[in-house]
Amino acid sequence: MxxxxxxxxxxxxxxxxxxxxxxxxxxxxxxxxxxxxxxxxxxxxxxxxxxxxxxxxxxxxxxxxxxxxxxxxxxxxxxxxxxxxxxxxxxxxxxxxxxxxxxxxxxxxxxxxxxxxxxxxxxxxxxxxxxxxxxxxxxxxxxxxxxxxxxxxxxxxxxxxxxxxxxLPAREIRAGLAEVVKVLVCFDKLGFEALESSQDDMLDPSVLLPFIQKSIAIKARVVEQDERESGIRAALNYGHTFAHIIEMQTHYKRFLHGQAVAIGMTMANDLALRLGLLQETQAKRIERVLRRLGLDEAYPISDIEAFYQAFFLDKKSHNNTLCFVLPKGIGDFTLRDDIPKDQILATLAHFSLESMRI
Amino acid sequence: MxxxxxxxxxxxxxxxxxxxxxxxxxxxxxxxxxxxxxxxxxxxxxxxxxxxxxxxxxxxxxxxxxxxxxxxxxxxxxxxxxxxxxxxxxxxxxxxxxxxxxxxxxxxxxxxxxxxxxxxxxxxxxxxxxxxxxxxxxxxxxxxxxxxxxxxxxxxxxxxxxxxxxxLPAREIRAGLAEVVKVLVCFDKLGFEALESSQDDMLDPSVLLPFIQKSIAIKARVVEQDERESGIRAALNYGHTFAHIIEMQTHYKRFLHGQAVAIGMTMANDLALRLGLLQETQAKRIERVLRRLGLDEAYPISDIEAFYQAFFLDKKSHNNTLCFVLPKGIGDFTLRDDIPKDQILATLAHFSLESMRI
CATH class of the missing domain: 3.40.50.1970 (Rossmann fold)
Known part of the structure; x- marks a missing residue:
C-alpha cells in the first residue's frame, strides 16, 4: 500500500x-x-x-x-x-x-x-x-x-x-479527470501519452488509481518546492484563471469546478496557440483527450469586456498585471504576465456567444 | 532611536x-x-x-x-x-x-x-x-x-x-501598566524593583518609555524562543486565565483588559501563596505596586462553581486539565497543571461576593 x-x-x-x-x-x-x-x-x-x-x-x-x-x-x-x-x-x-x-x-x-x-x-x-x-x-x-x-x-x-x-456520479469523475489532465499537460509528457492512448474505461476506479497516484506525486513535488505559490506552484492554476470567472459568472452552479477548469484549459490553449507556445496539433491532442473524458462543455462568453475586467478581481492579479499559466508544448508550461490585452480579447472573442453562433 | x-x-x-x-x-x-x-x-x-x-x-x-x-x-x-x-x-x-x-x-x-x-x-x-x-x-x-x-x-x-x-485616558494607561507589571513579575526582578521604587508619575509618557522598551524586549525574547506558545510564552498569560473569565462574565464592558489582568494577577498570587510558591511579603509588594498604579479594582465572584466551570472553556485548558501561570517569588514563574480543585475553589472563595461582604 x-x-x-x-x-x-x-x-x-x-x-x-x-x-x-x-x-x-x-x-x-x-x-x-x-x-x-x-x-x-x-x-x-x-x-x-x-x-x-x-x-x-x-x-x-x-x-x-x-x-x-x-x-x-x-x-x-x-x-x-x-x-x-x-x-x-x-x-x-x-x-x-x-x-x-x-x-x-x-x-x-x-x-x-x-x-x-x-x-x-x-x-x-x-x-x-x-x-x-x-x-x-x-x-x-x-x-x-x-x-x-x-x-x-x-x-x-x-x-x-x-x-x-x-x-461517485460519472460527471464528478470526469470533473476530477480535468485536474489529472492539468498536471499531466504541465509536468508529465509520458503520463499524458499514457492517458491519451489508454483504451480502458476511465470511470473505473481501478483504472484511475495509477493516474491518481501519478497526480498526487506530481503535486507533492510541486508543493515541496513552492508551498506558498511564489513560483512553480502557480502552474497548478493552468486553466484556472479562466475557470474562476466562468464559475463566478454561473454562480458556481452550472459547472463542477473540474468542468470549468477543462473549459479554462481550452481557453488557455487558444492563448498559447496565438503566442506560439503551443502547436495546433498539440492543442488538438489535449482537446481530444478532454472530449474523450466527457470534458467538452462549452461556455459561450456573452460579454467579452466584462469577462476581461473580472480577471482583475482574481487574487493572482497584481497591479493590474494579469498572469497566465500557459502550456509550452505538452509536459511543460510557462508563466506569462506580459500578454497584450488584444491577444487576450482575441481568445475571449473566439469563445464568445457570437463566434459560437456562427 | x-x-x-x-x-x-x-x-x-x-x-x-x-x-x-x-x-x-x-x-x-x-x-x-x-x-x-x-x-x-x-x-x-x-x-x-x-x-x-x-x-x-x-x-x-x-x-x-x-x-x-x-x-x-x-x-x-x-x-x-x-x-x-x-x-x-x-x-x-x-x-x-x-x-x-x-x-x-x-x-x-x-x-x-x-x-x-x-x-x-x-x-x-x-x-x-x-x-x-x-x-x-x-x-x-x-x-x-x-x-x-x-x-x-x-x-x-x-x-x-x-x-x-x-x-490616552489615564484609565487606559493604567490598564497598559498591568501588562508591564505582568512581564516584570515573571521575568525581571530588577525591573520590578525599579517600578516599585520609582517616585515618578507613571502616567507621564516619558517616564513610561523605558518600561515600554523593557517590556517589549522581554516579550521579544519570549516570542523568539516560543512563537507558538508550547512552553515559556505561556508565562505571558499570568493573570489571564482568571481575567478571561472576568471579562466574559462582565461582557467585556466593565473592565479594560488590563484592569481584568490586574485582578487576575491578584487571584493568581493568592493561589501561588496557598501553594507556597510566593511569600506573603512578595504578594503584598505586587499588590502595593498595582494599587499605586490605580489597578486595585475588585471583582467579587458571585458564583464560585460557575467561575470554576468557565475555566474549562478557555482554549488553554485541555482534557479537563487546567494550567495556571503562577509567580515563583518575583522575577520567576512556574506553570502548574496539577492544582487540586479545592485549592482553586479556596482562592475563588477568597474573592467571592460573600467573603468581600464580611
Missing amino acids: PTLTITAPSATYPVIIEDFLHNDRAFITAKSKALVVSNPKIAGLYLHKILPKIRAQEVFVCIVPDGEEHKNMQSIEQILQCAFANRLDRKSLMIALGGGVISDMVGFASGIFEREISYVSIPTTLLAQVDASVGGKCGINNAYGKNLVGLFHQPSAVYIDKEFLRT | PTLTITAPSATYPVIIEDFLHNDRAFITAKSKALVVSNPKIAGLYLHKILPKIRAQEVFVCIVPDGEEHKNMQSIEQILQCAFANRLDRKSLMIALGGGVISDMVGFASGIFEREISYVSIPTTLLAQVDASVGGKCGINNAYGKNLVGLFHQPSAVYIDKEFLRT
Whole structure:
C-alpha cells in the first residue's frame, strides 16, 4: 500500500493510498476529541464505515450543506460553533470527509480554531483526491470570487481510498479527470501519452488509481518546492484563471469546478496557440483527450469586456498585471504576465456567444 | 532611536521605538495599495498625521467600531469587504492604527485575505504597545470566550511612538501598566524593583518609555524562543486565565483588559501563596505596586462553581486539565497543571461576593 510523504516547509505528512474503508486495522487516532465534518450525502453513504475507525476520547459530527455555493463564512461559523459547543481543545482533531469543498473548509476552520488545531482529510471525490486534499490551500468563496479568504494549513494526514469513487456520479469523475489532465499537460509528457492512448474505461476506479497516484506525486513535488505559490506552484492554476470567472459568472452552479477548469484549459490553449507556445496539433491532442473524458462543455462568453475586467478581481492579479499559466508544448508550461490585452480579447472573442453562433 | 528586532521562527521584523509622528523622514511604504484600519476616535485624532506618511499606490481607510465587544467576525468581514471592494492585491499592505483590538483584528484579516498579505502595526494604547502589537497572536472573541478564533501572523513592522499616550485616558494607561507589571513579575526582578521604587508619575509618557522598551524586549525574547506558545510564552498569560473569565462574565464592558489582568494577577498570587510558591511579603509588594498604579479594582465572584466551570472553556485548558501561570517569588514563574480543585475553589472563595461582604 503506497504512502507518499509530502515534505512541505511548514509540515511533513503522509498521503496514504490504500483500501482504508475495508482495512480492519486502519484507524485514525486523535489525541483528544474528534470532529468529523461532512455533507448530508457523503455522511449518509460513509459515516457508518468511518466512525468505527476513529479512536478518540469523544467523536462529534458536523454536517454542512453540500456545494460550492455553501463554501462560505456561514459554513465556517457552523463548523466552529459545533467545535466550541462540544468543547474541542487544542489537541483535538478535525476530520474532513467529503470533496474539495469540505477539505477546504475544514482546513480553514481548523486553522483558525484556537489559532490552529490539526485536521486529516478523507477525500471522497476524484477531484479532492488528486488536487484539493494535498497542498494545504484552504479557504472559502465570497461575493468577489473563489477562495479569496483562507490560509495555508497542511493536513496531518490524507487517506485516499478508490472505494469512494464507486458511488461517485460519472460527471464528478470526469470533473476530477480535468485536474489529472492539468498536471499531466504541465509536468508529465509520458503520463499524458499514457492517458491519451489508454483504451480502458476511465470511470473505473481501478483504472484511475495509477493516474491518481501519478497526480498526487506530481503535486507533492510541486508543493515541496513552492508551498506558498511564489513560483512553480502557480502552474497548478493552468486553466484556472479562466475557470474562476466562468464559475463566478454561473454562480458556481452550472459547472463542477473540474468542468470549468477543462473549459479554462481550452481557453488557455487558444492563448498559447496565438503566442506560439503551443502547436495546433498539440492543442488538438489535449482537446481530444478532454472530449474523450466527457470534458467538452462549452461556455459561450456573452460579454467579452466584462469577462476581461473580472480577471482583475482574481487574487493572482497584481497591479493590474494579469498572469497566465500557459502550456509550452505538452509536459511543460510557462508563466506569462506580459500578454497584450488584444491577444487576450482575441481568445475571449473566439469563445464568445457570437463566434459560437456562427 | 532604538529599534528592536524580533526574530520569530516564522518572520523577522523590527519594532521601531521613535518619534514617528513628528519625524518628517519616517514613512511606511507599501508595494501596492494600503488599507488603514482604525476606530472612530483614533482616526479623528491621528489620521491626518498618519495618512501623509504612507507611501502607496492608493490609500484606503476602514473604520471599525471601537471596543472589545466588536472584536468579532462581523468586524473582520467589514475589513475584508473594504479590502475586496477596493481591490487590494497580494502585495498590498494593511495598517493597524489603534489599540489591541485593532491590531488583533488587522493581523487576522490580513492573515486570511487572499491567504495572507502583510500588515504593520501602529499601536496607540500602552497595552497594545507593550503587549498586543508584538508576537503575532491575532484573533477575535465569540460567545464562548476571548481570542478563540484566530491565527499567528507576525506584522512586518511595529511603530511605537509615546506621543500617542498623551491623548490616552489615564484609565487606559493604567490598564497598559498591568501588562508591564505582568512581564516584570515573571521575568525581571530588577525591573520590578525599579517600578516599585520609582517616585515618578507613571502616567507621564516619558517616564513610561523605558518600561515600554523593557517590556517589549522581554516579550521579544519570549516570542523568539516560543512563537507558538508550547512552553515559556505561556508565562505571558499570568493573570489571564482568571481575567478571561472576568471579562466574559462582565461582557467585556466593565473592565479594560488590563484592569481584568490586574485582578487576575491578584487571584493568581493568592493561589501561588496557598501553594507556597510566593511569600506573603512578595504578594503584598505586587499588590502595593498595582494599587499605586490605580489597578486595585475588585471583582467579587458571585458564583464560585460557575467561575470554576468557565475555566474549562478557555482554549488553554485541555482534557479537563487546567494550567495556571503562577509567580515563583518575583522575577520567576512556574506553570502548574496539577492544582487540586479545592485549592482553586479556596482562592475563588477568597474573592467571592460573600467573603468581600464580611
